[in-house]
Amino acid sequence: xxxxxxxxxxxxxxxxxxxxxxxxxxxxxxxxxxxxxxxxxxxxxxxxxxxxxxxxxxxxxxxxxxxxxxxxxxxxxxxxxxxxxxxxxxxxxxxxxxxxxxxxxxxxxxxxxxxxxxxxxxxxxxxxxxxxxxxxxxxxxxxxxxxxxxxxxxxxxxxxxxxxxxxxxxxxxxxxxxxxxxxxxxxxxxxxxxxxxxxxxxxxxxxxxxxxxxxxxxxxxxxxxxxxxxxxxxxxxxxxxxxxxxxxxxxxxxxxxxxxxxxxxxxxxxxxxxxxxxxxxxxxxxxxxxxxxxxxxxxxxxxxxxxxxxxxxxxxxxxxxxxxxxxxx
Amino acid sequence: xxxxxxxxxxxxxxxxxxxxxxxxxxxxxxxxxxxxxxxxxxxxxxxxxxxxxxxxxxxxxxxxxxxxxxxxxxxxxxxxxxxxxxxxxxxxxxxxxxxxxxxxxxxxxxxxxxxxxxxxxxxxxxxxxxxxxxxxxxxxxxxxxxxxxxxxxxxxxxxxxxxxxxxxxxxxxxxxxxxxxxxxxxxxxxxxxxxxxxxxxxxxxxxxxxxxxxxxxxxxxxxxxxxxxxxxxxxxxxxxxxxxxxxxxxxxxxxxxxxxxxxxxxxxxxxxxxxxxxxxxxxxxxxxxxxxxxxxxxxxxxxxxxxxxxxxxxxxxxxxxxxxxxxxx
Numbered sequence: 001x002x003x004x005x006x007x008x009x010x011x012x013x014x015x016x017x018x019x020x021x022x023x024x025x026x027x028x029x030x031x032x033x034x035x036x037x038x039x040x041x042x043x044x045x046x047x048x049x050x051x052x053x054x055x056x057x058x059x060x061x062x063x064x065x066x067x068x069x070x071x072x073x074x075x076x077x078x079x080x081x082x083x084x085x086x087x088x089x090x091x092x093x094x095x096x097x098x099x100x101x102x103x104x105x106x107x108x109x110x111x112x113x114x115x116x117x118x119x120x121x122x123x124x125x126x127x128x129x130x131x132x133x134x135x136x137x138x139x140x141x142x143x144x145x146x147x148x149x150x151x152x153x154x155x156x157x158x159x160x161x162x163x164x165x166x167x168x169x170x171x172x173x174x175x176x177x178x179x180x181x182x183x184x185x186x187x188x189x190x191x192x193x194x195x196x197x198x199x200x201x202x203x204x205x206x207x208x209x210x211x212x213x214x215x216x217x218x219x220x221x222x223x224x225x226x227x228x229x230x231x232x233x234x235x236x237x238x239x240x241x242x243x244x245x246x247x248x249x250x251x252x253x254x255x256x257x258x259x260x261x262x263x264x265x266x267x268x269x270x271x272x273x274x275x276x277x278x279x280x281x282x283x284x285x286x287x288x289x290x291x292x293x294x295x296x297x298x299x300x301x302x303x304x305x306x307x308x309x310x311x312x313x314x315x316x317x318x319x320x321x322x323x324x325x326x327x328x329x
Numbered sequence: 330x331x332x333x334x335x336x337x338x339x340x341x342x343x344x345x346x347x348x349x350x351x352x353x354x355x356x357x358x359x360x361x362x363x364x365x366x367x368x369x370x371x372x373x374x375x376x377x378x379x380x381x382x383x384x385x386x387x388x389x390x391x392x393x394x395x396x397x398x399x400x401x402x403x404x405x406x407x408x409x410x411x412x413x414x415x416x417x418x419x420x421x422x423x424x425x426x427x428x429x430x431x432x433x434x435x436x437x438x439x440x441x442x443x444x445x446x447x448x449x450x451x452x453x454x455x456x457x458x459x460x461x462x463x464x465x466x467x468x469x470x471x472x473x474x475x476x477x478x479x480x481x482x483x484x485x486x487x488x489x490x491x492x493x494x495x496x497x498x499x500x501x502x503x504x505x506x507x508x509x510x511x512x513x514x515x516x517x518x519x520x521x522x523x524x525x526x527x528x529x530x531x532x533x534x535x536x537x538x539x540x541x542x543x544x545x546x547x548x549x550x551x552x553x554x555x556x557x558x559x560x561x562x563x564x565x566x567x568x569x570x571x572x573x574x575x576x577x578x579x580x581x582x583x584x585x586x587x588x589x590x591x592x593x594x595x596x597x598x599x600x601x602x603x604x605x606x607x608x609x610x611x612x613x614x615x616x617x618x619x620x621x622x623x624x625x626x627x628x629x630x631x632x633x634x635x636x637x638x639x640x641x642x643x644x645x646x647x648x649x650x651x652x653x654x655x656x657x658x
Contacts, residue, residue: 073608
């Protein structure tokens with residue numbers, strides 16, 4: 001009589017691989033075992049065509065071990081690096097990364113959050129500038145650079161300290177008339193504290209400063225007009241400029257060089273972020289470096305911890321200054 | 330008698346939102362409906378605390394609408410841009426992106442593939458240089474830049490044509506002695522065809538050329554030594570250099586400038602990839618531009634098509650030349 005063929009079980013895999021059932025379970029759940037054991041289990045899984053069926057697993061556990069990571073895009077290297085370190089940290093904890101790029105579309109951001117609520121993910125790490133974003137219910141969420149309220153911990157660099165440090169470094173390098181240039185959201189996001197820290201340092205030291213704040217979507221020509229207005233008679237009204245991002249700092253350097261000014265001899269520039277050319281090469285400008293790996297780790301800690309009621313509402317991580325050619329030191 | 334409270338159904342949501350059940354289904358499955366309808370359905374879902382339970386859904390359909398995207402890292406902007414466009418294209422087709430970064434670790438790559446086989450994903454788009462990678466069984470996989478065999482379609486730029494075009498552009502710009510510099514895998518990956526196309530163009534035009542090929546992990550100082558050997562007596566043996574990536578082209582420019590050579594006056598450089606500073610700003614060098622959006626779209630087309638037996642084994646997409654300051658034009 002022919003034996004009825006049924007779906008293989010974890011026990012069948014263990015017998016085939018000549019290992020304990022617990023070893024099979026570990027391999028399936030991505031928990032490290034000796035390489036030889038892993039290869040034997042994998043071989044047995046293939047031979048028996050064993051299928052775990054994550055759905056059945058998920059039905060039992062009500063967990064997916066998936067975290068949604070929501071960012072505007074990966075074209076901006078700052079976002080790309082942040083997602084890189086977050087995905088690595090999640091993988092280290094045996095979690096999977098569901099990547100959601102939104103191009104900043106609030107509807108798309110909201111639909112990703114709705115998806116998570118529908119048991120698609122165990123939590124969300126979100127970098128959003130949407131003013132109306134509704135937080136998920138029943139799912140932990142951690143926000144980067146944007147404070148949504150006490151229920152949602154926000155992780156960011158010490159933006160205030162970074163702005164303060166940028167002004168101090170420019171002054172240490174001999175600058176006596178400073179400017180701060182910003183393009184970005186006018187929302188009360190964490191990044192706006194860069195300006196506040198900068199202003200505070202200028203006022204502490206009695207150094208005059210000028211602010212030029214442009215909203216997202218403004219063409220960069222507004223900065224060129226601003227600089228030309230402040231360069232009548234051939235000398236620039238400032239000898240030190242702090243830009244809200246490295247991307248802006250690099251643009252401003254090009255504009256100034258096209259106007260005939262030397263960087264850093266005539267005017268020094270400090271950016272913010274600490275992104276590197278090609279991810280691992282030179283800094284494109286002197287900058288305030290964000291601790292991206294620590295930001296990623298902290299977000300993962302908080303979202304996996306789950307007890308977000310007890311979590312701090314804001315975690316600011318320390319920044320540092322790095323020389324990158326657009327200042328004297 | 331109190332009514333027994335049971336889990337809300339899709340019908341309950343439709344009644345609450347005053348829409349058809351089909352509309353609720355569309356919203357849940359991410360199919361576009363009028364914004365007002367969507368908002369009403371979302372509101373009803375929240376009010377009733379309706380949970381879709383993707384596991385039950387997945388048990389029925391045996392599909393996850395998840396595609397695994399496996400890349401070495403997101404620090405390299407080429408990988409980051411590729412993942413960006415792939416995630417956007419998948420989202421447009423209502424698929425989700427499971428991001429797997431591997432740092433090139435073959436064991437990690439293999440475990441991601443095993444995960445997909447265990448019904449974690451409906452398919453895999455993979456950029457791997459691992460020589461021993463085992464293809465998944467029962468799940469479609471598409472490879473980028475690396476040919477694994479007939480069962481796994483490979484999508485890449487026209488690397489041969491790009492190498493040919495780079496040599497031609499250098500010759501058009503007046504170069505008479507060329508060099509090709511490569512760092513990377515010595516595996517028979519698609520990117521090695523850049524060299525072959527370059528050599529072919531040089532030979533067609535009778536222009537002498539030199540090759541310097543270094544394996545992954547070699548320090549960049551080998552290129553500096555190579556260039557110094559070819560710069561005895563103050564002039565460089567080459568007036569045109571093709572580098573296998575933009576990252577290498579930018580390093581080589583810095584090395585040459587530190588040696589006292591002017592770029593592009595003394596020596597012209599062409600890179601490969603077409604990445605932009607900060608994702609959307611200037612090209613860091615003259616380059617052969619890879620059509621990243623089309624590569625992403627093609628990978629998604631192929632992996633979702635599923636009938637990979639009928640798919641072409643190699644799809645090469647056309648590249649173009651772009652001026653970026655390191656050539657005369």
